Amino acid sequence: MKSIRSIAAVSAFVAMAVSAQAQQSDVTVAIQLEPPHLDPTSAAAGAIDSVLYTNVFEGLTRFTSTGAVVPALAKSWTISEDGMTYTFALNEGVTFHDGTTMDAEDVKFSLDRARGEDSANAQKALFAGIAEVTVVDPATVQVTLTQANGNFLFNMAWGDAVIVAPESIEGIKQTPIGTGAFKFANWVEGDRIELVRNEAYWGTPAVLDAATFKFISDPTAAFAAMMAQDIDAFAGFPAPENLPLFEADPRFSVMVGSTEGETILSTNNKMPPLDNVKVRRAIAHAINRQEIIDGAMFGVGTPIGTHFAPHNPDYIDLTANSAYDPDLARQLLAEAGLADGFTTTLKLPPPSYARRGGEIIAAQLRAVGIQTEISNLEWAQWLEEVFRGKDYGLTIVSHTEPFDIGIYARPEYYFQYDNAAFQDVITTLTATNDAAARTELLAKAQTMISEEYVNGYLFQLAYPVVADARLKGLWTNQPTQGNPLTEVTWE
Amino acid sequence: MKWRSLLIGGLLSATFLLAAALSFFWTPHDVETLNIAGRLKPPTLSNWLGTDHFGRDILSMIMVGARTSIAVALVAVGIGMGLGVPLGLAAAAQSGGVLDEVISRGNDLVFAFPSLVIAILITAVFGAGAVNAIIAIGIFNIPVFARLTRGAALSLWTRDFILAARVAGKGRARISLEHILPNVANLLIVQGTIQFSLGILAEAGLSYVGLGAQPPVPSWGRMLADAQTMVALAPHVALMPGLAIVLMVLGLNLLGDGFRDWLDPRLRVVRT
Numbered sequence: 001m002k003s004i005r006s007i008a009a010v011s012a013f014v015a016m017a018v019s020a021q022a023q024q025s026d027v028t029v030a031i032q033l034e035p036p037h038l039d040p041t042s043a044a045a046g047a048i049d050s051v052l053y054t055n056v057f058e059g060l061t062r063f064t065s066t067g068a069v070v071p072a073l074a075k076s077w078t079i080s081e082d083g084m085t086y087t088f089a090l091n092e093g094v095t096f097h098d099g100t101t102m103d104a105e106d107v108k109f110s111l112d113r114a115r116g117e118d119s120a121n122a123q124k125a126l127f128a129g130i131a132e133v134t135v136v137d138p139a140t141v142q143v144t145l146t147q148a149n150g151n152f153l154f155n156m157a158w159g160d161a162v163i164v165a166p167e168s169i170e171g172i173k174q175t176p177i178g179t180g181a182f183k184f185a186n187w188v189e190g191d192r193i194e195l196v197r198n199e200a201y202w203g204t205p206a207v208l209d210a211a212t213f214k215f216i217s218d219p220t221a222a223f224a225a226m227m228a229q230d231i232d233a234f235a236g237f238p239a240p241e242n243l244p245l246f247e248a249d250p251r252f253s254v255m256v257g258s259t260e261g262e263t264i265l266s267t268n269n270k271m272p273p274l275d276n277v278k279v280r281r282a283i284a285h286a287i288n289r290q291e292i293i294d295g296a297m298f299g300v301g302t303p304i305g306t307h308f309a310p311h312n313p314d315y316i317d318l319t320a321n322s323a324y325d326p327d328l329a330r331q332l333l334a335e336a337g338l339a340d341g342f343t344t345t346l347k348l349p350p351p352s353y354a355r356r357g358g359e360i361i362a363a364q365l366r367a368v369g370i371q372t373e374i375s376n377l378e379w380a381q382w383l384e385e386v387f388r389g390k391d392y393g394l395t396i397v398s399h400t401e402p403f404d405i406g407i408y409a410r411p412e413y414y415f416q417y418d419n420a421a422f423q424d425v426i427t428t429l430t431a432t433n434d435a436a437a438r439t440e441l442l443a444k445a446q447t448m449i450s451e452e453y454v455n456g457y458l459f460q461l462a463y464p465v466v467a468d469a470r471l472k473g474l475w476t477n478q479p480t481q482g483n484p485l486t487e488v489t490w491e
Numbered sequence: 492m493k494w495r496s497l498l499i500g501g502l503l504s505a506t507f508l509l510a511a512a513l514s515f516f517w518t519p520h521d522v523e524t525l526n527i528a529g530r531l532k533p534p535t536l537s538n539w540l541g542t543d544h545f546g547r548d549i550l551s552m553i554m555v556g557a558r559t560s561i562a563v564a565l566v567a568v569g570i571g572m573g574l575g576v577p578l579g580l581a582a583a584a585q586s587g588g589v590l591d592e593v594i595s596r597g598n599d600l601v602f603a604f605p606s607l608v609i610a611i612l613i614t615a616v617f618g619a620g621a622v623n624a625i626i627a628i629g630i631f632n633i634p635v636f637a638r639l640t641r642g643a644a645l646s647l648w649t650r651d652f653i654l655a656a657r658v659a660g661k662g663r664a665r666i667s668l669e670h671i672l673p674n675v676a677n678l679l680i681v682q683g684t685i686q687f688s689l690g691i692l693a694e695a696g697l698s699y700v701g702l703g704a705q706p707p708v709p710s711w712g713r714m715l716a717d718a719q720t721m722v723a724l725a726p727h728v729a730l731m732p733g734l735a736i737v738l739m740v741l742g743l744n745l746l747g748d749g750f751r752d753w754l755d756p757r758l759r760v761v762r763t
Contacts, residue, residue: 239720295527
């Protein structure tokens with residue numbers, strides 16, 4: 001009798017387990033890089049936003065998958081006539097995951113912390129124009145700018161501008177406490193981060209009960225994990241050559257979206273002979289973009305002729321400035337007094353676009369007489385030697401921050417491009433609110449860096465997402481790095 | 492077939508040596524020219540082993556890659572022999588002395604570390620590249636030869652003809668060079684061949700993890716690493732360099748076995 005009862009209990013349990021599997025209510029999303037810590041407001045690492053952006057942390061505004069800026073914690077706002085004062089009306093009844101309320105004081109704290117002198121924020125420029133943040137009442141906050149800034153609402157949508165609480169700031173790097181639809185649950189370093197649904201979410205709650213972000217950096221392991229369905233989706237699939245295999249398999253769906261990742265042959269503008277615009281132009285004409293896109297990315301990617309995302313309405317196609325023309329490249333080298341070519345370094349970070357693209361570019365440059373010494377670096381070495389140390393001639397990297405043409409106005413940035421005229425354009429642009437005037441200034445900025453051949457402009461990085469065919473609602477584009485899961489459902 | 496392993500091993504090794512030598516003057520295609528449009532082609536008449544992900548001819552890559560592998564392994568074995576053999580001779584000559592202790596414990600110390608881990612450490616610290624790979628592989632070859640030489644020499648030192656030489660007034664160093672070394676040479680040739688094959692494997696391993704010869708110099712290990720994600724698409728891209736490594740290592744091992752059968756007098760007596 002007893003054994004019959006236990007068998008019944010076991011079979012009931014099995015039945016439950018089976019039905020639970022039939023209606024999967026969690027998701028495992030793999031990404032390539034693991035975050036170094038979990039504070040998006042104090043590090044440049046995009047992997048932090050890949051896990052936390054709008055899932056755990058929210059800002060006043062946020063991006064949608066198409067790149068539009070929509071209200072988030074601020075439900076509405078008014079802008080003064082002169083464009084200098086923004087008054088945000090906050091959503092009411094918002095609480096952080098630890099139960100404390102989110103109000104105007106927290107907004108003031110977050111913005112003041114980000115723009116403070118000892119701020120570790122990786123994008124301090126976003127907050128540079130803020131003169132003062134005033135708490136009007138708990139649900140209203142007023143931000144005064146030093147000058148009108150047409151980008152302000154856009155800036156507030158970045159992962160670096162999310163709202164954090166003074167009560168939980170201490171442990172944010174290990175236990176992030178935000179206001180999002182998911183709560184941080186667990187971090188197994190080197191393997192995964194687990195999130196659970198926030199039952200007290202102020203907005204439309206998440207459909208899924210739980211979500212896991214798994215870190216798989218090796219392209220071969222990524223392929224195997226996806227094929228074996230150990231993971232439900234891979235956001236930013238690292239081996240484009242394998243996409244056709246997933247496309248042919250009815251279990252999976254493949255989406256190739258756009259990113260803000262301008263993949264460029266970054267050039268050290270202060271290192272001879274690369275400080276000569278003729279030499280940089282010769283490099284630009286020696287490069288065959290289509291061959292790089294086909295060879296390194298297996299055809300996935302859009303050619304660019306300047307540092308701007310092609311899906312942006314203000315983008316202008318300047319690829320003709322650097323059309324593939326090896327004869328012209330040789331002639332330009334001769335004009336620069338380097339008819340016999342020269343040798344420089346080509347330092348490559350780990351992603352396949354860089355490693356494979358580097359070999360292709362090295363071959364293309366060799367064809368016009370430029371020799372490159374290739375060295376393959378790990379990310380930490382790359383950041384140390386190239387990004388901070390500026391000890392390089394050429395490197396290949398994808399700049400994934402949205403709307404980042406402003407980096408060319410920073411002479412200390414690792415390209416070391418120092419052009420006062422360009423810096424003026426960016427200063428004027430920042431102070432301009434009028435859409436038509438902005439378009440014109442952006443066109444000017446794009447043309448300037450294209451005609452000065454600051455860097456070799458290669459292609460816009462595509463964003464391949466491989467997912468279980470039944471999974472719906474994943475971000476297919478990357479207007480900023482992020483994988484918001486609030487609207488993700490199983491069919 | 493008494494000479495079978497010597498013959499097969501010799502043929503396989505000679506094929507790769509000849510291919511490497513030939514690649515200095517001629518390869519079917521240029522290995523530095525990319526042809527993206529013709530990538531991942533299966534073996535055809537114009538590309539006997541197919542093309543890789545950049546459209547380079549795999550046969551030409553393997554020929555030039557053999558050069559890298561052989562050069563690295565050869566110099567590494569040279570380092571191991573050049574330093575290991577004198578150390579082993581010296582240790583045996585001073586058997587039981589301080590020098591013997593120092594050399595023997597030094598050998599144990601180097602042996603205690605897994606060889607490939609030392610190699611990765613060295614190339615990671617001093618930078619990736621063929622030269623550092625040679626040094627790294629050479630270092631863990633030293634104790635192999637030192638131990639072998641010491642062990643063989645120790646048993647020789649007790650033999651009568653050595654005693655005769657000592658009675659005749661020859662010094663220990665001279666005896667080591669004139670009487671011990673010629674008598675351990677057989678062993679060294681056999682071990683050298685086997686270490687050579689291990690050197691090829693080690694070089695492939697180092698370049699597989701990106702610490703060997705840097706692009707665009709072709710190397711077997713890197714060809715394998717590059718082909719890794721293409722296995723499902725074009726298996727031959729991974730298969731060909733893999734086979735090259737297997738055949739070369741197999742050939743050298745057989746050759747080493749063959750040499751032992753041929754050179755070791757004791758084995759010869761047993762077999763006949």
